[in-house]
Amino acid sequence: xxxxxxxxxxxxxxxxxxxTKNNSAKQLALIGAAIELVLAVVIYAQFQxxxxxxxxxxxxxxxxxxxxxxxxxxxxSILLVMLTAFLTPLIILSTFRQPYKNASTFYALILFMQAxxxxxxxxxxxxxxxxxxxxALIPVYFLAAVWGGEDRIKVTFKFFVYTIFGSxxxxxxxxxxxxxxxxxxxxxxxxxxxxxxxxxxxxQGWIFWAFFIAFAIKMPVFPFHTWxxxxxxxxxxxxxxxxxxxxxxMGVYGVxxxxxxxxxxxxxxxxxxxxxxxxxxxxxxxxIAIQQRDMKRLIAYSSFAxxxxxSAGVFSQTLSGVQGALIQMLAHGINVVGLFFIIEIIxxxxxxxxxxQLGGITQRTPHLTVYFMILMLGSVAxxxxxxxxxxxxxxxGVYESNIWLGAIAGTTIILGAVYMLxxxxxxxxxxxxxxxxxxxxxxxxxxxxxxPLVIMVFWMGLYPNSFLKLxxxxxxxLLQMIHY
Amino acid sequence: MVLFLGFQKSKNLLLxxxxxVLVLTLIANFANWNDAPSLYFKGxxxxxxxxxxxxxxxxxxxxxxxxxxxxxxxxxxxxPAEYYAIMLFSLVGAxxxxxxxxxxxxFVGVEILSVSMYVLTGSDKRNLRSNEAALKYLxxxxxxxxxxxxxMALLYGATGSFNLTALKAYVLTNPSPSPMLYVGLLMLxxxxxxxxxxxxxxxxxxxxxxxxxxxxxxxxxxxxxxxxFAALYRLLSGSFSGAYxxxxxxxxxxxxxxxxxxxxxxxxxxxxxxxxxxxxxSHAGYLLLSLTAMSAQSQDAxxxxxxxxxxxxISAFGVLMIVGxxxxxxxxxxxxxxxxxxxxGKKNPLLAFVLTVSMLSLAGIPLTAGFxxxxxxxxxxVERGITWILVVAVLMSAVGIxxxxxxxxxxxxxxxxxxxxxxxQFYRLVLIITTIITLFFGLLPDLLKxxx
Numbered sequence: 001x002x003x004x005x006x007x008x009x010x011x012x013x014x015x016x017x018x019x020t021k022n023n024s025a026k027q028l029a030l031i032g033a034a035i036e037l038v039l040a041v042v043i044y045a046q047f048q049x050x051x052x053x054x055x056x057x058x059x060x061x062x063x064x065x066x067x068x069x070x071x072x073x074x075x076x077s078i079l080l081v082m083l084t085a086f087l088t089p090l091i092i093l094s095t096f097r098q099p100y101k102n103a104s105t106f107y108a109l110i111l112f113m114q115a116x117x118x119x120x121x122x123x124x125x126x127x128x129x130x131x132x133x134x135x136a137l138i139p140v141y142f143l144a145a146v147w148g149g150e151d152r153i154k155v156t157f158k159f160f161v162y163t164i165f166g167s168x169x170x171x172x173x174x175x176x177x178x179x180x181x182x183x184x185x186x187x188x189x190x191x192x193x194x195x196x197x198x199x200x201x202x203x204q205g206w207i208f209w210a211f212f213i214a215f216a217i218k219m220p221v222f223p224f225h226t227w228x229x230x231x232x233x234x235x236x237x238x239x240x241x242x243x244x245x246x247x248x249x250m251g252v253y254g255v256x257x258x259x260x261x262x263x264x265x266x267x268x269x270x271x272x273x274x275x276x277x278x279x280x281x282x283x284x285x286x287x288i289a290i291q292q293r294d295m296k297r298l299i300a301y302s303s304f305a306x307x308x309x310x311s312a313g314v315f316s317q318t319l320s321g322v323q324g325a326l327i328q329m330l331a332h333g334i335n336v337v338g339l340f341f342i343i344e345i346i347x348x349x350x351x352x353x354x355x356x357q358l359g360g361i362t363q364r365t366p367h368l369t370v371y372f373m374i375l376m377l378g379s380v381a382x383x384x385x386x387x388x389x390x391x392x393x394x395x396x397g398v399y400e401s402n403i404w405l406g407a408i409a410g411t412t413i414i415l416g417a418v419y420m421l422x423x424x425x426x427x428x429x430x431x432x433x434x435x436x437x438x439x440x441x442x443x444x445x446x447x448x449x450x451x452p453l454v455i456m457v458f459w460m461g462l463y464p465n466s467f468l469k470l471x472x473x474x475x476x477x478l479l480q481m482i483h484y
Numbered sequence: 485m486v487l488f489l490g491f492q493k494s495k496n497l498l499l500x501x502x503x504x505v506l507v508l509t510l511i512a513n514f515a516n517w518n519d520a521p522s523l524y525f526k527g528x529x530x531x532x533x534x535x536x537x538x539x540x541x542x543x544x545x546x547x548x549x550x551x552x553x554x555x556x557x558x559x560x561x562x563x564p565a566e567y568y569a570i571m572l573f574s575l576v577g578a579x580x581x582x583x584x585x586x587x588x589x590x591f592v593g594v595e596i597l598s599v600s601m602y603v604l605t606g607s608d609k610r611n612l613r614s615n616e617a618a619l620k621y622l623x624x625x626x627x628x629x630x631x632x633x634x635x636m637a638l639l640y641g642a643t644g645s646f647n648l649t650a651l652k653a654y655v656l657t658n659p660s661p662s663p664m665l666y667v668g669l670l671m672l673x674x675x676x677x678x679x680x681x682x683x684x685x686x687x688x689x690x691x692x693x694x695x696x697x698x699x700x701x702x703x704x705x706x707x708x709x710x711x712x713f714a715a716l717y718r719l720l721s722g723s724f725s726g727a728y729x730x731x732x733x734x735x736x737x738x739x740x741x742x743x744x745x746x747x748x749x750x751x752x753x754x755x756x757x758x759x760x761x762x763x764x765x766s767h768a769g770y771l772l773l774s775l776t777a778m779s780a781q782s783q784d785a786x787x788x789x790x791x792x793x794x795x796x797x798i799s800a801f802g803v804l805m806i807v808g809x810x811x812x813x814x815x816x817x818x819x820x821x822x823x824x825x826x827x828x829g830k831k832n833p834l835l836a837f838v839l840t841v842s843m844l845s846l847a848g849i850p851l852t853a854g855f856x857x858x859x860x861x862x863x864x865x866v867e868r869g870i871t872w873i874l875v876v877a878v879l880m881s882a883v884g885i886x887x888x889x890x891x892x893x894x895x896x897x898x899x900x901x902x903x904x905x906x907x908x909q910f911y912r913l914v915l916i917i918t919t920i921i922t923l924f925f926g927l928l929p930d931l932l933k934x935x936x
């Protein structure tokens with residue numbers, strides 16, 4: 001029941017927000033998201049660190065096709081559920097100083113998005129997963145395309161068609177797998193039933209590619225990333241936060257949930273190719289990030305590089321790789337949302353995102369400087385921050401699988417430091433520019449967003465075990481299935 | 485099964501009477517839902533749950549379209565009564581096509597439907613394009629019917645019967661039948677494929693759809709298509725299931741061609757109406773896909789897909805009609821382009837929402853009926869195991885999303901002229917109904933599936 005409420009609460013809150021007046025919409029949305037967070041904390045407190053599915057629910061839905069409305073939380077989904085519940089109220093809070101037209105629709109779409117994301121991370125039925133996977137796209141598409149920047153229509157359209165195109169291949173793979181299952185009542189679309197299929201290597205190769213294209217576009221992995229920088233830049237910041245903070249994790253989650261256990265033989269043949277593509281993405285994304293002047297674009301490319309490392313870690317099929325990916329998804333979500341928020345703060349005061357035009361902000365803004373620095377260092381993966389744990393485990397995972405690829409992937413730490421420090425230095429230090437002459441420090445609501453994020457950066461950096469122990473049994477169980 | 489012949493005298497009754505007749509027929513159609521399959525009219529017509537389901541879709545579409553005609557037919561013609569009568573008359577044809585047990589009945593049904601359509605296409609008498617479209621449709625249509633009739637004759641020559649059951653028995657008992665049978669079947673298929681506008685027999689579709697008054701375009705693209713596919717399904721699943729190995733490859737080729745031609749050409753259209761014409765070709769492709777597969781899932785898939793497609797198409801044309809009219813510009817170029825929808829989200833949120841749902845459904849996005857339609861079609865193909873064709877279909881659905889979303893983008897993201905659009909109460913009701921059914925079956929497809 002708890003899991004079902006996770007999906008229903010934002011849905012109901014979204015409908016209520018939609019039908020209320022514009023000026024009370026944001027408060028209502030925040031209340032809805034806060035209730036959701038409380039619920040997620042309750043689940044976190046009750047969650048047992050075992051490999052089992054917990055808080056499960058299952059209702060018959062489309063019986064003639066063996067599809068049920070079933071969900072539950074296991075060690076692989078718990079962190080993502082927490083991430084979604086934690087970030088959404090902060091994303092809503094981050095918009096409080098910024099008026100958006102048609103506010104009730106705007107906030108309703110954010111809540112619908114949250115409901116769909118919760119559905120993706122908790123579904124235990126393959127078709128239900130697919131439905132939520134697609135459904136998550138529609139609210140964020142409208143958020144980006146209606147409230148976005150000048151070039152939004154073309155850019156978001158590309159994003160929408162591109163991602164749907166990818167997921168259609170996944171649909172075909174799911175339908176195919178569905179017809180391979182056998183149970184007492186005919187076929188079934190439970191994900192756990194897919195795990196028991198042992199298809200021959202050639203079929204697994206095909207299914208691997210169908211899944212890979214779908215998830216690689218979502219993450220994105222090189223060379224499927226071309227939609228990403230433009231979409232992140234043109235979207236309004238809350239939509240960018242949803243996209244970068246939570247939605248790209250759907251791709252990594254999908255790989256862990258579907259690709260690893262269902263097509264191990266396909267992975268044997270093609271896994272290295274996938275790691276190579278991911279590693280190319282890491283280096284390529286980082287190098288482009290170094291060249292960027294627009295802060296939002298810079299973070300977009302850094303996000304592309306980071307997700308490349310996560311994907312490489314997952315495809316390495318090692319315990320530390322998968323564990324690292326899970327913890328890094330949490331860390332990256334927190335850091336990237338914080339960084340996008342800081343960019344939005346700077347942009348709302350100076351009306352520019354070009355780092356060449358900024359500078360000298362630190363002088364009057366001790367608070368902003370400290371928060372920005374902590375989040376930046378977390379993103380650079382300095383020890384004792386959240387980024388370090390994830391990147392360390394991920395690099396170890398890739399290294400275990402292939403030393404040379406591990407070494408190349410390791411450049412992410414150096415390159416990451418280059419572009420992040422450059423961003424920080426150019427925008428915060430140096431002489432003041434005409435844009436930054438009157439720069440006010442953080443307001444209360446802005447601090448209310450950044451403080452929880454910074455607390456999480458340290459919590460995860462100092463004591464990662466409180467998260468790692470939740471996921472470990474489920475991950476080892478999953479990996480045992482692969483190495484049969 | 486109710487036949488419509490009794491209503492031919494209703495020429496003086498207008499819209500309310502037409503609607504009443506349609507509602508009564510719809511009720512009568514489903515009244516004997518639980519009866520055993522039976523034959524009527526000396527074994528000429530057949531009725532079971534499948535034919536009732538198809539008749540239901542046709543009648544429901546006709547009812548919704550007739551309800552939308554208010555204020556549009558009387559605009560575009562002087563004699564609305566005749567058009568209602570012809571619409572009802574054409575339904576007789578459609579129902580004969582669905583329920584035929586004898587190939588002659590199929591022929592008569594096709595002719596009744598087609599002749600009515602020729603007239604309705606040309607009903608905008610003062611419009612040159614409407615006249616051109618009617619002539620084109622008539623010339624090409626009669627040619628196709630001719631081929632079809634010749635095919636039937638050959639089939640008779642090979643088997644000695646027009647009866648579907650007799651044909652089936654013949655196909656099953658003769659493992660190597662005379663070539664006449666195959667040639668006949670092919671010609672019959674060509675005729676039918678022309679009617680449902682499958683490539684390469686689709687060249688008439690865009691011009692005719694574009695030229696005809698929008699009400700009748702909606703009528704053509706839903707009713708003719710549903711009836712055509714019902715007829716094809718009954719022919720191929722019943723009589724010629726024994727010859728699957730012969731016809732599947734032909735049909736597979738045509739399917740691929742139809743999907744490619746419909747979707748790729750639709751991308752380049754500036755006129756919404758022409759886009760819908762090409763989109764109707766592409767939907768014919770998806771339905772053909774299910775026919776080609778002819779697996780256990782196919783029947784459900786075709787019924788469900790026809791319903792989802794008809795509802796979404798009616799909503800889309802309904803919105804186009806009212807927006808095109810309110811935009812006020814009488815010339816065709818402006819009236820039916822994508823940019824008539826510009827700023828619709830502000831001018832009338834309801835219409836914009838209806839349009840969005842119908843476009844999402846046609847594009848096959850989850851939580852609409854169209855998604856499950858595609859899902860069942862794809863399932864039927866996977867069940868048969870023809871995977872390569874599925875790859876084409878999947879690629880083409882991605883292309884489809886591109887052109888359907890052009891309308892959604894126009895509605896929400898492009899600025900239009902200020903002002904609002906008033907929608908008559910009655911009209912609004914129809915559009916709300918189609919949208920609700922589309923969303924309802926998007927959430928609970930099970931209610932319909934497996935019923936037949």
